Amino acid sequence: MNTTGQLFRVTTWGESHGTALGVVIDGCPANLALQEKDIQHDLNRRKPGQSTITTTRKEKDTVEILSGVYKGKTTGAPISLIVYNKDQRSKDYAKIKKAYRPSHSDFTYHKKYGNYDPRGGGRASARITLGRVAAGAIAKKILKKIAIVAYVQRVMDVEALVDQRKVTQKQVEKNIVRCPDTDAAIEMIALITDAKKNGDSLGGVIECVVRNLPAGLGEPEFDKLDADLAKICMSIPATKGFEIGSGFQGTYLYGSEHNDPFTMKGKKVVTTTNNSGGVQGGISNGMPLVLRLGFKPTSTIMQQQRTVSKSKKNVKLKATGRHDPCVIPRAVPIVEASVALVLCDHFLRWQAR
Numbered sequence: 001m002n003t004t005g006q007l008f009r010v011t012t013w014g015e016s017h018g019t020a021l022g023v024v025i026d027g028c029p030a031n032l033a034l035q036e037k038d039i040q041h042d043l044n045r046r047k048p049g050q051s052t053i054t055t056t057r058k059e060k061d062t063v064e065i066l067s068g069v070y071k072g073k074t075t076g077a078p079i080s081l082i083v084y085n086k087d088q089r090s091k092d093y094a095k096i097k098k099a100y101r102p103s104h105s106d107f108t109y110h111k112k113y114g115n116y117d118p119r120g121g122g123r124a125s126a127r128i129t130l131g132r133v134a135a136g137a138i139a140k141k142i143l144k145k146i147a148i149v150a151y152v153q154r155v156m157d158v159e160a161l162v163d164q165r166k167v168t169q170k171q172v173e174k175n176i177v178r179c180p181d182t183d184a185a186i187e188m189i190a191l192i193t194d195a196k197k198n199g200d201s202l203g204g205v206i207e208c209v210v211r212n213l214p215a216g217l218g219e220p221e222f223d224k225l226d227a228d229l230a231k232i233c234m235s236i237p238a239t240k241g242f243e244i245g246s247g248f249q250g251t252y253l254y255g256s257e258h259n260d261p262f263t264m265k266g267k268k269v270v271t272t273t274n275n276s277g278g279v280q281g282g283i284s285n286g287m288p289l290v291l292r293l294g295f296k297p298t299s300t301i302m303q304q305q306r307t308v309s310k311s312k313k314n315v316k317l318k319a320t321g322r323h324d325p326c327v328i329p330r331a332v333p334i335v336e337a338s339v340a341l342v343l344c345d346h347f348l349r350w351q352a353r
């Protein structure tokens with residue numbers, strides 16, 4: 001439902017236009033140094049209104065720690081974090097109250113709950129990912145030297161060339177589209193800007209690389225590392241695909257081409273290729289974890305579209321409100337946080353064994 005994790009348990013709450021949003025983290029080890037600024041960095045990377053290619057909603061998303069920390073260190077008690085909404089404009093959603101936005105959640109939430117909060121997408125809004133990003137910042141602190149780096153790999157048909165072995169967050173943060181290939185980034189920004197001018201939207205791919213992950217994380221049968229990663233990644237709004245390692249491309253190869261040969265590197269067993277993407281049999285093998293997420297074009301667009309009203313009539317709808325013409329630049333820290341939550345949970349389970 002709204003909780004994820006076994007030992008590192010994270011529960012998010014709040015809606016897009018409610019008073020506040022937040023998260024409760026249970027199971028965080030005691031004595032971890034923790035201050036608001038450790039969390040704020042990733043919230044700033046996720047917040048709306050950060051550039052010309054994101055929604056113009058302006059939120060500072062300033063986080064407050066309500067519990068679980070004493071004199072700058074975690075106590076082992078539940079950590080509660082809160083962020084107040086400041087820039088709601090609920091009147092923008094008047095039309096959406098009457099008709100379903102094509103490919104958004106209005107129809108399914110109405111069908112399922114009858115009573116739901118449509119303002120800003122309510123609980124289906126990407127605003128709720130703020131909680132997982134805040135919790136993910138704590139997970140990253142627990143994971144210490146394990147480097148989790150996500151970046152925009154493709155916007156529509158513009159693809160980036162990225163060295164997965166070396167890419168850093170600093171390179172990713174150099175431009176507003178969060179693509180470490182600066183030439184591709186320029187083209188991506190132009191594409192998004194054009195789509196926005198036309199009242200349209202675009203999708204693309206985020207790749208995430210995890211380096212320095214120890215071998216042995218993941219549990220048979222249903223809590224395989226790749227299965228848990230797929231689940232959390234697919235829970236990010238607007239995701240339509242998940243791949244690990246060679247992914248769907250691997251299906252074009254013979255086994256003789258696809259297998260990752262083992263070899264010794266000093267005293268360490270490594271593989272010479274990484275089609276497995278760092279996971280074999282649901283357990284990490286010590287090679288870099290590599291995963292990709294496909295995001296659809298944002299469903300709310302500023303063009304007239306055919307739809308159905310809540311009174312069951314065929315109508316036309318031109319949405320209003322402030323929207324991301326392409327969600328992926330802001331989804332980069334959300335992907336990192338989601339991956340960090342799963343890895344942190346499995347890391348603590350691995351330690352507990």
Ligand SMILES: Cc1cc2nc3c(=O)[nH]c(=O)nc-3n(C[C@H](O)[C@H](O)[C@H](O)COP(=O)(O)O)c2cc1C
Pocket residue numbers: 055103104105121124125126236237238239298299300322323324325327328330331334
């Ligand atoms: C960072 C981020 C920002 C988003 N911004 C918008 C937006 O401005 N407008 C919109 O219609 N959808 C936006 N979405 C996607 C919707 O939340 C999502 O499409 C909707 O909840 C329906 O869920 P589904 O697409 O997963 O089926 C965003 C998603 C992410 C990850």
